[in-house]
Amino acid sequence: MSLSEKIIITGITDEGLVRDHNEDSIGHNNELGLLVLADGMGGHKGGEVASAIAVDSILQDLDKSLPLLTTGKIDESTGYSVESMLIERAIKDANSKIFNASKENSKYEGMGTTVVVLLLYDNRITIAHVGDSRLYRMRDRILEQMTRDHTLLQELVDRGFYTKKEANESLNKNLVTRAVGVNATVDVDLLEDIALADDTYMLCSDGLTDMIDDDLIEDIHLNYRDNPNKITKELIKQAKAHGGKDNVSVMLARVVKEFPANSNWYTKIFDVFS
16 A cells, blocks of 8 residues: 555755764655665775665665555564564674675774664554664644654663763764664564644654754644654754754654554545545
8 A cells, every 4th residue: 555645754864064074874665655865984984884884774675574464463473463573684684794895895883873763654653773863743732852862872861870960062963872783683672652633743863853953843843743854854954953963854744644564445546635
């Protein structure tokens, strides 16, 4: 089932004002309701290479595997949907590709990337992520961070050494504890939830959240809630207006109407005339 008429997807990636190249990569598949964002790291443009490999590999893997699925099946060993398991596998495959590429070319040694993936299917979502790129949900006029950063600072917050306010003001907020491609294996965090009509999901690199706070992000979503393209442009604009010290990427998925996997006949008729 194509989701292109039920979910609006938009995205922008920008170098920012300080960097001379862009190590972020973004990609999506409208038909599948799939979005991928990666923020690379590594010298000699290694981060640029790592993020591009991650996005391209994940999109290609899932473009092949997802259309073959019968939606609704659960992986008995984990309790997650089969869709979630395919996403996890795609990220781990990307991890191997990046890790092997770094071993084959010395100038890319140690390169890696964050990754955040969103899949919308059967009125549900799966979120998968590694690192400190984030996913937020805007629902009922409230912005909520759905992912938890894989950073040293977040671990210190969790252990009570920092408050969230102190963490936001720290100069060491970007020391990631987990990344794709740095090691031979990687752990992927998965989250499944129900998706509702009028939900907006935002994927972003830390070039956005390091520059502007969640209150401003929420205000921009509220001010331009009916115009996803304007939201992405305004978020990039504000990140640059507040310093633009890093590459900044933003992707949005706006749920226009429900998207059940197996619509019955009266739902299909309703869709035609709605």
